[in-house]
Each structure stands twice: as structure tokens, then as C-alpha cells.
Amino acid sequence: MSEILIIGAGPAGLSGAIACAQHGLKVTIIDEFIKPGGRLLGQLHQEPSGEWWNGMKEAEKLINETKTLPIDIRCGVSVYNIERHDADWYVYTNEGVFESPYVLIATGAAEYAIPVPGWTLPGVMSIGASQVMTNVHRVQVGKKGIIIGANVLAFAILNELQMAGINIERVVLPAESPISKKESNPEEVLKILTEAGHLAPSALLRNGSKLMKIDSLRRMALKYFPKGGMKINGTPLQLKKAAIEIVGNEKVEGVKLATIDSQGNIISGTEKLYEADFVCIAGGLYPLAELAAVAGCPFKYIPQLGGHVPIHSKNMETPIPGMFVAGNITGIESGKIAMAQGTVAGLAIAMASQSNAKIDEQLQQALQKVEEVRTKSPIQFIPEIAEGRLAMERVWEKESNRGELERVIF
Amino acid sequence: MTRIVHHPILGSLNNRQKFSFVFNGQELEAYENETIAAALLANGIRTLRHHEESGSPRGFYCNIGHCMECRLTVNEQANVRACLTTVKPNMAVQSGKQHPNIVKRMVEENE
Numbered sequence A: 001m002s003e004i005l006i007i008g009a010g011p012a013g014l015s016g017a018i019a020c021a022q023h024g025l026k027v028t029i030i031d032e033f034i035k036p037g038g039r040l041l042g043q044l045h046q047e048p049s050g051e052w053w054n055g056m057k058e059a060e061k062l063i064n065e066t067k068t069l070p071i072d073i074r075c076g077v078s079v080y081n082i083e084r085h086d087a088d089w090y091v092y093t094n095e096g097v098f099e100s101p102y103v104l105i106a107t108g109a110a111e112y113a114i115p116v117p118g119w120t121l122p123g124v125m126s127i128g129a130s131q132v133m134t135n136v137h138r139v140q141v142g143k144k145g146i147i148i149g150a151n152v153l154a155f156a157i158l159n160e161l162q163m164a165g166i167n168i169e170r171v172v173l174p175a176e177s178p179i180s181k182k183e184s185n186p187e188e189v190l191k192i193l194t195e196a197g198h199l200a201p202s203a204l205l206r207n208g209s210k211l212m213k214i215d216s217l218r219r220m221a222l223k224y225f226p227k228g229g230m231k232i233n234g235t236p237l238q239l240k241k242a243a244i245e246i247v248g249n250e251k252v253e254g255v256k257l258a259t260i261d262s263q264g265n266i267i268s269g270t271e272k273l274y275e276a277d278f279v280c281i282a283g284g285l286y287p288l289a290e291l292a293a294v295a296g297c298p299f300k301y302i303p304q305l306g307g308h309v310p311i312h313s314k315n316m317e318t319p320i321p322g323m324f325v326a327g328n329i330t331g332i333e334s335g336k337i338a339m340a341q342g343t344v345a346g347l348a349i350a351m352a353s354q355s356n357a358k359i360d361e362q363l364q365q366a367l368q369k370v371e372e373v374r375t376k377s378p379i380q381f382i383p384e385i386a387e388g389r390l391a392m393e394r395v396w397e398k399e400s401n402r403g404e405l406e407r408v409i410f
Numbered sequence B: 001m002t003r004i005v006h007h008p009i010l011g012s013l014n015n016r017q018k019f020s021f022v023f024n025g026q027e028l029e030a031y032e033n034e035t036i037a038a039a040l041l042a043n044g045i046r047t048l049r050h051h052e053e054s055g056s057p058r059g060f061y062c063n064i065g066h067c068m069e070c071r072l073t074v075n076e077q078a079n080v081r082a083c084l085t086t087v088k089p090n091m092a093v094q095s096g097k098q099h100p101n102i103v104k105r106m107v108e109e110n111e
């Protein structure tokens, strides 16, 4: 039996493992993917300094570090249930039940889907799927692609596909539906892109981002937005085109697009079919938190964190005894922040099992590091993330006060 | 689909071990340490299964284990996710087919 069980070998889980194993705790990490590293494995972007953020290399560094410590990584193992009996957690997997007094849930994020008619055809995939196929498995996803959905992740991955020599014909919006809301509104999309800072898809948006924050200027920019789209390293971003249907017989053969106005309303009679052999749907990310819910953890809906997140403290503990969370399960941010949060969680677990001043000092430093990395982060999926974190701190305060109260009453 | 052997930042992939596996009775080539989904796509195969109810063709969607769209039968084990499973020499992979729906057909015939 290990002293701590970590679910997810992404940047958060690996960093958490390293931090608590450095204090002598025996760790087991479980991950269902074929190798450790989580979503780090596919990441590849250039930082403002010109340096490359090569996720594959970052993952390798972390994995090499785990090899020098009492950490056992088990890949290809899926967790489907988790329960607490007495002082122990029972983690149910396809390879049997694991037991441990502490669990750290670091399952990361998943992608929101935007259903478009025809989206079940082979050749339609999430934007993240194309990243993994390209950078992790090194297999081309197709010859001629269309991306539906214009957000930060879509542009980061567009760049990665281009780098690997894969041709993306255009980036368009999804047609308005009860599920796609902001994603179908050119004005809202432009607003999000101008807040993306360094990762904004073109120099124009990056340099003009201050100006574009002014509503009237943004509206004007949209009015004069080039009909053929704005070129991003050769691929046009067409904010005034929406995908109404993906067509094909046994697989993707093309996408029917229509022209839309600044509010996303379809202008009738403008539908036209564009050829493609693959389609990527970019709906954005949300915290993958089912296991925390199954374990009975209370949740809070905080849109600035990406959706429903398990209630947790700054130290990454949850109201459930012995259960910690870290990384994108607590809010959608970049890999570097997930790493910093993992370290916090690992040290907090070390504190819980053997409280001492030295660990506490490291924990305080690790907490500071999270803030530092967040402020300096060149990639921010949700511009209001800091507000989201504050909102969770307030929820935690309330929650712990209520806990105190309950202890006084009962 | 072609493999991305050379990459400007990630470098080149050389000296990988090759072997064969079987998909729906057809012998195909795969590389060590890759998923069944990646090996099939590299062989130009996008359709992994046909939907149990509607019979519509399906491929991988999320590629990281979340959507269950890529489920296959592997060495007689049903509902294995192709995007999370490493392909092995001589593995026997089978796609899912549309199931007969006798009740539905009876209802349709009586309408």
C-alpha cells in the first residue's frame, strides 16, 4: 500500500508526487494514457522570449526526477470509482482496487463539444485530438482541414499543425445553436482573442489589443473585417463565416459554411460547400472532475475557472478528509501553473502526514510560486482566471466557517 | 495518412520497431509504443466502428479517452478504447457493428 495515491500523471500529478516523495512519502501514480505526461506531451509553443515550451521535454524532465524517488507510475490504468472507508481511500480501476490514506486527484481538463450536424462522421475530431495525433503520435490527421471555433487553444494548435506541415484551409465559427453561444458571436470571439495577449493569433490583434478593448473600435474592426478572413501564418481566420453542417458519405468530405453578421445571425442564401478531409472542433476546456464528485466532494460553479470545480483551499485540500486536488481540475490554466499547483498539493499532503516547520516554509514558497507563474504566464485560457481563484478562496472561507460551526453545534 | 517523421522542433523519428497486427481480418503495419487509433489512421483507416443502433460510421473524436467513440474489440475483449491502448504484435482488432433491433423493426412494421 502506498502512502499517497495520485490519479493523473500530468504536470500537476507528477509535480505533486515529486514534492511529497522528497519528504519520504511512498507514492503511486495511476494514469490511463499509454505514457506519463498528461496533456503536456502535445504542447509546443513559443514564449515571448523566443524560447520554445516543448511539453514533451518538460514531461521527460519530470519523469526522470520521479525515477530518483519512491514513486511508482502505472500507465494504462483507468480509475472509475473512489470511496472512503474509515481512514482509507479505495480507488477502483480496471486493474483492481488501490488503497491509500491520501488521494490527489489531478485528472486535468476535457474539451467542450460543439455539436454541428454531421459531427459524428469519421474525420471530425476535437482540436486537442489533432494536437495529440500530430505531436505525440506523429501521424497526419489529414490533408485539408477546417477548424470550427476560434479560441486560444485553437490558435495554439493551428500553429502546431502548420509546423508539422498539415494544411488548415480556414478557421470559422460554429453556427449559432442552443449549445454554442459566445463561440458563435463574432463580436464576443474578437473580444476574447484581443484579451489573449501574446497568444493572439496575429500581430494585428496582439499590437492592437489595447485599442480593440474599446467596444466601438472593436465593432468597427468587425465591420471592416476582410471578407476572405485575416491571414494567420497563411490560414484565414473567417470571423464572419459559420459552419452549418459537416457533410460526407462514410467520412468527412466538406463543410457547409454560411456568412454571418456581427451578432452571428446567418445571412440566408450565402451557404456554400467547402472541401475538407478532416474537421477540428474547438469548444474550449472544462475541468475533468467526475471522480471528485463520485467521492462526494462539494462543487461550485465558477465560470472564470472553466465550469464546475471541486471546492478547495489555496493549499489544494478539499472538504473531504484525505482528498486533495491540483491542476486543471481546479480551473483551466497552462501546464506551468499546473506544475506549480502540483507542488503545493504535494507539500500540503506532506504537511498533513508529518507537519513540520521546514515543509511549511517550502509550502509558503510554493504558494508564492503559483502566483508568480500565473502573473507571468504567456498563455491564459480564461482572461478572468485571477477573479475565479479569488471567488474560490471566498467559497472555501465560507465552507470552513460552516465546518467550524457544525463542529460547535454537534 | 502519412507519418510525420521529421519535425522542425520535435526532431526526427528513426529506428522504430515495426510489426503487424490484424484489423477486421486485414493485416496492417504498426510501430511500437503507438495507440491502435494512431496505427489505424497511419494506415488510412478513419472508420473504427459502426454505431450499435444507427449503423452510422464513427472514428476517434477526443483521442484521450473521454468520449468512448473509438471503442473496439481487442483480442476478444469488447469496448476497448483505441486511443488509450498500445497496439501489440499480432493483436486482433475488430470493429463494432450495428446490432439488429428486432423490437424497433416490429414497431416500424406495425406503423
Ligand SMILES: Cc1cc2nc3c(=O)[nH]c(=O)nc-3n(C[C@H](O)[C@H](O)[C@H](O)COP(=O)(O)OP(=O)(O)OC[C@H]3O[C@@H](n4cnc5c(N)ncnc54)[C@H](O)[C@@H]3O)c2cc1C
Pocket (backbone or CB within 6 Å): A007, A008, A009, A010, A011, A012, A013, A030, A031, A032, A033, A037, A038, A039, A040, A042, A043, A044, A077, A078, A079, A080, A106, A107, A108, A109, A110, A111, A127, A128, A129, A131, A153, A156, A285, A288, A291, A326, A327, A328, A329, A333, A334, A335, A336, A338, A379
Ligand atoms: C486536449 C488538450 C490540449 C491542451 N493543450 C494545451 C496547450 O497546448 N498548452 C497549454 O498550456 N495547455 C494546454 N491544455 C491545458 C492542460 O490542461 C494544461 O496545460 C495541463 O496539462 C494540465 O495539467 P494537469 O496535470 O492538471 O492535467 P493533464 O495534463 O490533463 O493530466 C491529467 C492526466 O490524468 C489522466 N486521467 C484523467 N482521468 C483519469 C482516470 N479516470 N483514470 C486514470 N487516469 C486519468 C489523464 O490520462 C492525464 O494523463 C490542454 C488541455 C487539453 C485537454
Ligand code: FES
Pocket (backbone or CB within 6 Å): B059, B060, B061, B062, B063, B064, B065, B066, B067, B068, B069, B070, B071, B081, B082, B083, B084
Ligand atoms: S477517441 Fe475519445 S475515447 Fe477514444
